[in-house]
Amino acid sequence: MRLYxxxxxxxxxxxxxxxxxxxxxxxxxxxxxxxxxxxxxxxGYPLGSRFTAHAQVLGYVQQVVQQxxxxxxxQAYGTTYEGRPLQLVQVGTPENLSxxxxxxxxxxxxxxxxNGAVQRQQPAIVWLSYNIHGNEAVSSExxxxxxxxxxxxxxxxxxxxxxxxxxxxxxxxxxxxxxRYVQWYNRSRNQVPNASPYAWEHHEPWPGGRYNHYFFDLxxxxxxxxxxxxxxxxxxxxxxxxxxxxxFHEMSVDDPYYFSPAxxxxxxxxxxxxxxxxxxxxxxxxxVFDQNNWLYFTRETYDLFYPSYGDTxxxxxxxxxxxxxxxxxxxxxxxxxxxxxxxxxxQQRIAHHHAASLATIQAAAERRSQLVDEFAKYHTNARxxxxxxxxxxxxxxxxxxxxxxxxSYLDRQQIRYGYAGRQLRTRAFSYATxxxxxxxxxxxxxxxxMYQPKSTLVKxxxxxxxxxxxxxxxxxxxxxxxxxxxxxxxxxxxxxEPQQAKDFPGGKGRxxxxxxxxxxxxxxxxxxRWSTVQDVRFLSGLLQQGVKARVAxxxxxxxxxxxxxxxxxxxxxxxxxxxxxxxxxVRAQADSAGVVVQAVRSGFSTSGADLGSGYVRYVSRPTVGxxxxxxxSPTAFGEVWHFFEQQLGYPVTVLGAxxxxxxxxxxxxxxxxxxxxxxxxxPEKSLEALKAWVRGGGKLIALEGAAAYLANKKDFLLKTxxxxxxSTKAKNSYQQLRRYAxxxxxxxxxxxxxxxxxxxxxxxxxxxxxxxxxxxxLVRDTLNYRFLGEGGWNVGVLRRDNYAAGxxxxxxxxxxxxxxxxxxxxxxxxxxxxxxxxxxxxGFWQGGKLLFSNALFFVGQ
Numbered sequence: 001m002r003l004y005x006x007x008x009x010x011x012x013x014x015x016x017x018x019x020x021x022x023x024x025x026x027x028x029x030x031x032x033x034x035x036x037x038x039x040x041x042x043x044g045y046p047l048g049s050r051f052t053a054h055a056q057v058l059g060y061v062q063q064v065v066q067q068x069x070x071x072x073x074x075q076a077y078g079t080t081y082e083g084r085p086l087q088l089v090q091v092g093t094p095e096n097l098s099x100x101x102x103x104x105x106x107x108x109x110x111x112x113x114x115n116g117a118v119q120r121q122q123p124a125i126v127w128l129s130y131n132i133h134g135n136e137a138v139s140s141e142x143x144x145x146x147x148x149x150x151x152x153x154x155x156x157x158x159x160x161x162x163x164x165x166x167x168x169x170x171x172x173x174x175x176x177x178x179x180r181y182v183q184w185y186n187r188s189r190n191q192v193p194n195a196s197p198y199a200w201e202h203h204e205p206w207p208g209g210r211y212n213h214y215f216f217d218l219x220x221x222x223x224x225x226x227x228x229x230x231x232x233x234x235x236x237x238x239x240x241x242x243x244x245x246x247x248f249h250e251m252s253v254d255d256p257y258y259f260s261p262a263x264x265x266x267x268x269x270x271x272x273x274x275x276x277x278x279x280x281x282x283x284x285x286x287x288v289f290d291q292n293n294w295l296y297f298t299r300e301t302y303d304l305f306y307p308s309y310g311d312t313x314x315x316x317x318x319x320x321x322x323x324x325x326x327x328x329x330x331x332x333x334x335x336x337x338x339x340x341x342x343x344x345x346x347q348q349r350i351a352h353h354h355a356a357s358l359a360t361i362q363a364a365a366e367r368r369s370q371l372v373d374e375f376a377k378y379h380t381n382a383r384x385x386x387x388x389x390x391x392x393x394x395x396x397x398x399x400x401x402x403x404x405x406x407x408s409y410l411d412r413q414q415i416r417y418g419y420a421g422r423q424l425r426t427r428a429f430s431y432a433t434x435x436x437x438x439x440x441x442x443x444x445x446x447x448x449x450m451y452q453p454k455s456t457l458v459k460x461x462x463x464x465x466x467x468x469x470x471x472x473x474x475x476x477x478x479x480x481x482x483x484x485x486x487x488x489x490x491x492x493x494x495x496x497e498p499q500q501a502k503d504f505p506g507g508k509g510r511x512x513x514x515x516x517x518x519x520x521x522x523x524x525x526x527x528x529r530w531s532t533v534q535d536v537r538f539l540s541g542l543l544q545q546g547v548k549a550r551v552a553x554x555x556x557x558x559x560x561x562x563x564x565x566x567x568x569x570x571x572x573x574x575x576x577x578x579x580x581x582x583x584x585x586v587r588a589q590a591d592s593a594g595v596v597v598q599a600v601r602s603g604f605s606t607s608g609a610d611l612g613s614g615y616v617r618y619v620s621r622p623t624v625g626x627x628x629x630x631x632x633s634p635t636a637f638g639e640v641w642h643f644f645e646q647q648l649g650y651p652v653t654v655l656g657a658x659x660x661x662x663x664x665x666x667x668x669x670x671x672x673x674x675x676x677x678x679x680x681x682x683p684e685k686s687l688e689a690l691k692a693w694v695r696g697g698g699k700l701i702a703l704e705g706a707a708a709y710l711a712n713k714k715d716f717l718l719k720t721x722x723x724x725x726x727s728t729k730a731k732n733s734y735q736q737l738r739r740y741a742x743x744x745x746x747x748x749x750x751x752x753x754x755x756x757x758x759x760x761x762x763x764x765x766x767x768x769x770x771x772x773x774x775x776x777x778l779v780r781d782t783l784n785y786r787f788l789g790e791g792g793w794n795v796g797v798l799r800r801d802n803y804a805a806g807x808x809x810x811x812x813x814x815x816x817x818x819x820x821x822x823x824x825x826x827x828x829x830x831x832x833x834x835x836x837x838x839x840x841x842x843g844f845w846q847g848g849k850l851l852f853s854n855a856l857f858f859v860g861q
Contacts, residue, residue, distance in 0.1 A: 134177020476754020
């Protein structure tokens, strides 16, 4: 519609008329049911005339459930970090809801995840997820209309569909982010919403409402489940395993509506049936959109490759997974002028998501038998004819800490595994070397057979190099769990079934936490290995309890055991003030962190430095600040914030970028600069004060964009490599004659799409304590740095043959050769730690977290 200027009273009447007319004209909409309030009746204002607070959305959900006549149940499945409830509405006919638990369990039997007789004549299961991105807020408005239609007994169409489907509706996946957006918008909007794109109400402040409390993107956390909301939601999802999952989103203001079929690249494990049914559901959506003359597009932008989205993760669990995208997002507000002169309204956006929701349910209901049969076939094939060349994955037991973290992850995913139970020599692909080798498996090694219901998910999560049919993909292109967790692993072409149950290594005689080797109540010292986040949590707890810890700078042997650099040493000397509490605190913290601490009777080492040597240095308890605010990447800041609060339990002070220059930095030992654009935070003049603080003994940890900002500036050793002369263009001027249609592909050739590289480490340096000679990094930028000169330490570098997996464009590869990745610079009495690649990326790259912890606790000691 065109944009006209009207008075406030006229605008309110006009808004109400539009809402009522839109409601009457919606496909499948019956007359209002007696006693069942419409969203407008319940809210007291026309739906779409403003944004609804999360508590009000849930209030309407509860009201509809109560008055649904037995067609709905409400399941509370968790809470957010800020304490808001997470709920799931179960929808079906009264008859199906009365036997809902049997339907759920029979569905798991169809998938082979439960034993028992299988009943094929059962409803298909459809799961609809709304508002996973908080400022894509229209979907939680639309869900109220969807629930009204499903509860309305006078809506013959929806009641007919419910004969064939059970619908699970998550009305708001990300309540914290939604509320951040809604509260801001309702405070900032004009009384009559201003459609001008320049108006304040169309410009969210940092960090925006997209993310959850810790600024994580929950739509990239489906597979990794680093966040509380994801863990709770996916646990319930795996109790159901629906045949269809649809995820409702928004995109830029000028875009129309997107629905399936998806764009290329499709992951090779998206089956022909899944591709086909994406087209079928797309046809149902196309029909209703064509009837209403609504613009839409398909087969562009939104691919099915990266496994941690709301369309791909369900797909790799046997569902038809789909993304729906409506133009608008946080920029749109209640109404906004588009570049074509028309005005996009919240009512229009609601209508589109409402129609797509109903079309999805209709498609599933009318194709129920196909969905159920193909779902069963999918999992039968998974158990009997698993896809891919590898039939077994083996995780080495050499590093029990990392292995424990990975098996805990497998448990959450319902991936079956056991233990080798015997020694076995075989040929296998080694993730560590990228080559086929003869390997010796040990009895405690974890064995994951592909002959199981979740084999497709296993293949996707473990494949060393995912097959990429098109480089124009939306996200990272490599993610294999052995790389992410830093666990020595192998892939076998032959089938190998576990010989021991998965509780085998945890049986009697194997200690998993506490103090070992203690013959007296007061040993000389305690020694703790350093290799996992649990070890860092152990140190964090000790420091906060006032226990003084030291770290070994060299390997040593004590009482018959070998210890690497980075080993923690807790001596009685230095902790005398704690008295008998010293032993109690060490034991309690070891149990709490889940680590094993070795008690030793002497300070003498049979090789290497003794425990009183100068090579065993005190670990201070640092006071830490991290910068947040305009200019800082919200997700990068959130990764640091979450790491401190939820993984380490160590205090961190968040410092706002807008007042950072007034902060007395001498109050802090460590300052962390997450990825971002620091030109406005630390202009050239302000850098002098920052350098003075470092010279006085401060430690600066600069990640990604922060490191890039410091590069090439005075006194900072980090320098970019000089650009190579492009002799090809000079010789062939026709290179300049590019095709406009190829611009996107030419750009991708200069990028690296989340590829895995083997970083060469100097593990004698404290920054790399706890690692071997290499570390697998998930590289997402063309680093292109020189090695640090005198006064710096090149702790992690990329050499010529360090590529492991993922896509890197032809123009990016030379920049990722002979390149600095991480290291330190001495500046006066202080230190600068450059982490050009982010080891905390999305919270799931477990293998990098020890690097960040080393930077925090060990560098400069």
